[in-house]
Amino acid sequence: MYEYLDSLNDAQRAAVENLEGPMLVIAGAGSGKTRVLTYRIVHLLNHGVDPFRILSLTFTNKAAKEMKQRIAAQVGRSEAKNLWMGTFHSVFAKILRFESDKLGYPANFTIYDAQDSERLIRNIIKEMMLDKDVYKSKQVFSRISSLKNSLITVKSYHHHAELLEADTAAMRPRIVDIYKEYVERCFKAGAMDFDDLLLRTNELLTRFPDVLVKYQERFQYIMVDEYQDTNHSQYLIVKALADMFKNLCVVGDDAQSIYAFRGANVKNIMNFQKDYPYMKTFRLEQNYRSTNNIVQAANNVIANNREQLEKDVWTANSSGEKINVVRTITDNEEARYVANNIYEKAVDNELDWSDFAILYRTNMQSRALEDAMRRREIPYRIYGGLSFYQRKEVKDLLSYFRLVINPKDEEALRRIINFPMRGIGQTTMDKLAIAAGEYKQPMFRVIENVAKLNLGINAGTVRKLNDFVNMIKAFGVQVNSSDAFVVADNIVKSSGLIKELQKDTSPEGVARYDNMQEVINGVKRFVEDNKEQADGDISLSAFLQDVALLTDADKDDPNDNNRVSMMTIHMSKGLEFPYVNIVGMEEDLFPSGMSVNTRAELEEERRLFYVAVTRAEKQATLSYTQSRYRWGKISDAEPSRFIEEVGEDYLEYVTPRGRMSRSIGDGGNVTGSLFGGGDLRTAKPKSGTPPKPEVRTNRRLKPVSSVSASPSVNAESVSGKLSKGNFVKHERFGTGEVLLVEGVGQNEKATVNFEKGGIKKVLLKFARLEILR
DNA sequence: TCATTGGGCTTTTTT
């Protein structure tokens, strides 16, 4: 009846067919988790569940997009697009915009990224005249972040003496004062940071019971992917939303929990049974992805961890190649080895570049690798690192957009008020900041009234300030009458940004100019993509909302995909590649020197290594070097403990030199030119350079408002009224004859032979059936 | 009052 069920193994099928009630799917690496998630949603839809009623939370927007495409292939695009699917952050940002007035926020609130947050905190520390070496902005930010993710507000902080004790012991007793000021300033700026998106959602759901009920009713089926990486705040949101129907399906793998550092709590997965004692557990243990050598090696490594759920990952695949281990003398040599090794394998076996990935522990490692790839003319794509949206010139331009849409946004204001230079300097800004604090007004308001306020700013500067305010306001007026592209184009031209970037003709300067142009192109694409849709919003405000939570992982050019992927191990989660190079396998780097002090931290590093190894389908190659540039100096390195944890049975040590000489065609000459680089005959300058980053916009979900029109629970239910022989009508499947009715009450199901859809089994509770006769 | 230049510090992982 449902062909896709035949493509699943027993455990997978059982999970897909279990539609009701709380359930935990423990999915070992490569066990077909995405398949299960996808088909389970298809199965729900085929049982008549309204797509608007399904909430599926994924780890990245990209994962959501891909899953939606797969579902669309089964049930059609128009159905699939109504699913609520995305990251916690993007889904709840949408809900928060819709409900913003309840919390006192504007609907077009700004989302502060980590950089904005840190700058604000740095400012606050300065204003409070605290020692910036004791109160390091980054550390303060991460402390505040973890408080927020544990749902500890400023108020509840004061109710827990141990918190202040801990901060006092860390010599930072005034953290809570910074916290308080930070929260107030964000609110005043009409801004939420990443953690607020979760914290404020919790606030919304607890303070407004009617709102809670509304979303509980809307989300009758909830699925959470990568559940092991949810933090306390996310856990509470899910628990609250699922409380009415308890149709909650969480999927995860404790062995792949790698985000404890940002507040993720593995215990969420371990404790699931406590919250829902009658829940069902499904274990997906057969690995379809990797060779037996890889699966066994990974199992061997993870066995060193104490904290874990019982699980036996196995595979029916052949044993395959052993895991190669390579030692080099320097980090540059390591990079060259990796590039040559990839080149050689690709040519010898006629493989695509996209069959390869290079994974590293820290972003800084990408540099040497990038050079080597370029030298060898291998096309590659770097994910993460300094993302496109974090680049200075891109943030500057987006800050103009932000300020125009939300003039209260102080971080945006501070970035651009003197860029391009307008002669508004530090002294003036200090005076404005003091006034903004005293009058408890957003800085933009203060500047608007600067002439009346007598702040001791000289007349010339006052005029400059007025010009600035008038310019922003003029853009603001234009927003109401024109589409995003028209406004954006005007902003770039009349703000002087384009002139500013044009005058820098260095290669970096040209790249900056191109990046800014790319943003404008992105706006153009956004407008064209959305204007054909009846409900498409093509305002600058809509563009900003779209772009705020995008990350590098979300963009992928389908026309230019044949490239080697380079990324941190964290970013590689959920992906797979035939050949994987894991580089920098050294103590102090992987495991990170920051994480070897406690067992918990070390175990997280080990899980990270587990994730890295299990990305590989055919072969994994580990490499390490004996010396590495760090902090501008050369330092010695020793091989990572994780290498020996793999076990000799699965390892093969490879000497780099022989292989390298062959690949370069330099016959055995080991020194000199061989490692000198730059003498590769085939190398042509400029080719093989990475593609320019580009802005891509996600297709937007339907606005929240259109959803609330759908009927509430049971409104159209035909439970108890149906019997064999009836003819019914379904929105999507058309008319059909009832063949069988089974189950009672909540579980009542009908088997119907539909005109369009064929024979389907539907849950009467949710199927919108109309009885014809 | 603002722009420029040199010194000190930093580097884990991300929505």
Added chain:
DNA sequence: AGCCCAATGA
């Protein structure tokens, strides 16, 4: 090697 900040010149 890059970024922020403090001292100095314009």
